[in-house]
Amino acid sequence: MNTMTLLRGGTVVTALGTRRADVLLRDGRIAAVGPSLAADGAEVVDATDRYVLPGGVDPHTHLDATFRGETTRDDFASGTAAALAGGTTTIVDFCIQPRGVGVSAALERWRERLVAHPPVCDVGAHFAVTDLAPSGVLEELASLPERGFPSFKTYMAYPGRSMLDDTDQARVLAVAAEHGATVLVHAEDGPAIERLIGEALSSGRTGLREHARTRPPATEADAIERIATLAGSAGAQLHVVHVSSALGVEAVAAARARGARVTAETCPQYLLLDEALLDGPPERAAAFVFTPPPRGAEDRARLWAGLADGTLDLVASDHCPFDLVGQKRTVDGGDFTTILNGAPGIEHRLVLLHEHGVRRGRLGLERWVELCATAPARRFGLGHRKGAIEVGLDADVVVFDPARRWTIRAAEQVSRVDHAVYEGMPVTGAVERVFLRGTEVVRDGRVVAAAGQGRFVLRERTAETA
Ligand SMILES: [Zn+2]
Numbered sequence: 001m002n003t004m005t006l007l008r009g010g011t012v013v014t015a016l017g018t019r020r021a022d023v024l025l026r027d028g029r030i031a032a033v034g035p036s037l038a039a040d041g042a043e044v045v046d047a048t049d050r051y052v053l054p055g056g057v058d059p060h061t062h063l064d065a066t067f068r069g070e071t072t073r074d075d076f077a078s079g080t081a082a083a084l085a086g087g088t089t090t091i092v093d094f095c096i097q098p099r100g101v102g103v104s105a106a107l108e109r110w111r112e113r114l115v116a117h118p119p120v121c122d123v124g125a126h127f128a129v130t131d132l133a134p135s136g137v138l139e140e141l142a143s144l145p146e147r148g149f150p151s152f153k154t155y156m157a158y159p160g161r162s163m164l165d166d167t168d169q170a171r172v173l174a175v176a177a178e179h180g181a182t183v184l185v186h187a188e189d190g191p192a193i194e195r196l197i198g199e200a201l202s203s204g205r206t207g208l209r210e211h212a213r214t215r216p217p218a219t220e221a222d223a224i225e226r227i228a229t230l231a232g233s234a235g236a237q238l239h240v241v242h243v244s245s246a247l248g249v250e251a252v253a254a255a256r257a258r259g260a261r262v263t264a265e266t267c268p269q270y271l272l273l274d275e276a277l278l279d280g281p282p283e284r285a286a287a288f289v290f291t292p293p294p295r296g297a298e299d300r301a302r303l304w305a306g307l308a309d310g311t312l313d314l315v316a317s318d319h320c321p322f323d324l325v326g327q328k329r330t331v332d333g334g335d336f337t338t339i340l341n342g343a344p345g346i347e348h349r350l351v352l353l354h355e356h357g358v359r360r361g362r363l364g365l366e367r368w369v370e371l372c373a374t375a376p377a378r379r380f381g382l383g384h385r386k387g388a389i390e391v392g393l394d395a396d397v398v399v400f401d402p403a404r405r406w407t408i409r410a411a412e413q414v415s416r417v418d419h420a421v422y423e424g425m426p427v428t429g430a431v432e433r434v435f436l437r438g439t440e441v442v443r444d445g446r447v448v449a450a451a452g453q454g455r456f457v458l459r460e461r462t463a464e465t466a
Contacts, residue, residue, distance in 0.1 A: 003027050003438060006039050007399065010047025014054065014389050015370035023052055025395035028437040033389055047399050050432065053369055054388050055089025055396030056350050057376040059126075060184075060241055060265065060316030062342065063093050064113040070340055073321045073417040075117035079346060080454050081447045082319075082415035083121050086347040087431040089396035089441075090121060090377070090386050090457065094153055096128040096162070103127065103140035107149075119454030120447070121436060122396075124382070126184055128153035129172055130162040138175055145181045148458030150381045152181055153241070156223045157188040157291065166230060173234035180461035182237040182380070187223035187248075188215060188292060197337060206335035208285045212275040212293035214336075217245035220292055224248060228255030228262055239379065240264040242318050244292035246302035253311045263313040263379055266303050268352045269294060269343050269421060271315075286328040287421050289336065290320070290343040304362045307371060314375040315353055319346035321417035344417045348408060350398075352422065354429040381459030395438035404430040414447060 007023040012033065022037040023030060063079035065072045074082060076093075083091055095110035097103065110125060127149050132138065141152060154172055155162040164172065169185075176183045196214040200206070205213075224240055228251075231238040240252055243266045252264045275295055277288040288294055306312035320342025322328045328340050350372050357363035363371070377387025385394045405428045410420040434442035441449035 004040070004042035005435065005438065005440070006037060006042040006044045007047045007052050007397065008044050010050045010052035010399065012052045012389055013365050013369050015366050015374040018365055023389060023397060025397065025435055025438045028395055030389060030391055030393050030395050030397070033391060045399065045433065049403070051400040051402055052389065053087070053398040053400055054373045055386065055398055055434065055436065056087045056372045057090045057382060057387055058083060058088045058317050058319070058346060058349060059092040059314070059376040059380050060267070060318045061091045061093045061346055062320040064117065065094065065096060065320070067342070068340060070322060070327050072342070073323055073327070074319070074346070074415055076114050076119040076123065077117040077451065078414070078416045079319065080119035080121040080123065081449065082347040082413065084434050084436070084441050084447050084449060085414040085431065085445070087350040087398040087400065087434060088121065088346065089434060089436050090124070090382060091346070092124040092126055092380055094128045095125045097130045099131040100134060102134045103137055103144070114456065118452030120441060120449035120451070121454045122457045123454055124380070124457045124459050125149060126151040126153045128162070129164065130155065132164070132168050132171060138171060141172065141175050142179050145179045145461050150181050150459050150461040151184055152176055153184040153186070155186040156227060157186055157190040157193065159190040159194055163190045166226070169227065170230050170234060173231050173236040177234045177236040182239050182462070183231065184239045184241050185227050186242070187220060187227055187240050189219040189223045192219050192222070201335060201337070208278040208282055208289060208336050208339070209275070211289050211336045211339070212278055212295070215291065215293050217247040217295065217299065220245050221247035221251040224251035224255060228260040231262065232258070232260045236261070238262040241316065242267050242270065242292060243303070243312060244270040245295050245299045249302050249306040249311055264311070265314045265316045266307065266312050267316055267318045268345055268349055271300055271303050272352065272356060273421060283324070286339050287324050287343065287419055289328065289339045289341055290318070291341040304357070307357070308363060308367065314379060315349060315371045316376065317345035317349045319344055321415055323417055324419040343421045344415055345421070347413050347415050348420070348422060350431065351427050351429050354402070355427040359428060379462065381462045382457065383462070384460060385457070395435055397435045398431055399433040400429060401432045402429050404428065406430055
């Protein structure tokens with residue numbers, strides 16, 4: 001195996017700037033960046049008219065994850081292959097604590113899933129806390145940051161399943177503050193949503209559009225405000241996942257203005273998909289049942305503006321792939337609440353942000369790279385190794401053809417899931433080659449990674465400044 005590769009003549013794009021430069025990858029690291037580097041025996045790759053980008057970092061995925069008895073279609077092998085195909089070289093997945101199970105036992109189950117289907121990109125995990133009842137949970141949580149898990153996730157939604165009430169949220173936030181962890185929060189007002197769902201069902205409103213109507217933007221904004229207040233009292237760092245609405249963006253901005261240490265993400269589905277899609281034939285509209293739900297045009301405009309103005313810090317996929325046929329269905333006579341929530345997206349995050357962000361003039365090239373790679377790496381404790389094209393960092397590099405036109409089709413994707421929520425969408429810009437720690441893992445757009453090429457990555461504690 002050649003351990004030295006020279007990417008020659010490309011346009012290197014980082015969060016800091018864009019320039020013509022060669023990039024030398026040696027022994028898994030970026031060894032040099034500059035004009036006219038000597039090949040010195042390296043395999044030379046012509047990157048003329050291509051962007052050379054740091055590998056994408058997707059900090060929000062659900063691989064081999066079981067919700068309501070169904071397991072997502074991508075395991076760690078297929079899901080990380082899909083990630084590579086889309087230019088993402090590191091993901092941070094979730095180890096979700098099953099209720100009644102302790103922290104170590106939950107981590108052990110998550111690791112078994114990782115080992116059973118070894119990943120082809122690098123993988124870390126946030127620990128999602130759903131139950132403080134098992135003995136020693138808070139003590140074990142306290143030990144996670146120094147064991148390479150410097151982030152916890154909590155849910156304010158799904159009462160009776162994964163929601164923690166405000167008292168328990170405060171307890172987790174206190175542990176996080178004391179031990180330097182970040183708390184990622186699913187901010188939706190679960191009890192308020194339960195009331196709205198109850199009203200919809202009791203008045204016979206069961207169609208899929210009710211999924212959006214029963215989770216209005218105010219339930220997101222109220223939850224963000226509440227958790228930011230709790231985090232402020234605890235002195236904890238907070239990260240709001242999948243912000244979906246204009247009110248949500250405003251709530252993040254307001255919390256930050258009050259001094260909260262809060263960052264926030266959105267996802268391509270909130271930037272691109274309209275809630276009216278839920279009005280389609282149920283067998284297709286079920287694809288758009290994800291949580292929070294898709295919103296309206298004004299919300300999307302505010303999300304794009306939030307990415308540009310820095311109110312939103314990064315873009316994650318929330319890849320949660322359930323098949324449309326056989327998994328995301330209403331059970332006989334069922335209503336909108338019986339459809340599994342979630343949408344695939346791990347494979348298309350970079351190209352969608354390039355098409356709808358960069359090419360439409362909403363984001364600069366550097367901001368695109370920052371949102372998809374640099375900011376998630378830094379925010380979640382990977383900035384010492386990932387997210388930039390700098391000497392000494394892991395040689396995770398994407399060669400991106402900004403001119404190639406193609407159309408998103410489920411039939412051609414790497415993910416195992418049976419549909420794409422962007423089916424038929426034309427895009428310009430394609431991932432051509434990907435290197436993971438110096439080894440070519442995508443060539444001519446095809447994944448060529450060897451099984452198990454990915455590694456579990458230990459992450460460092462970080463300050464919240466992304
Ligand atoms: Zn999620």
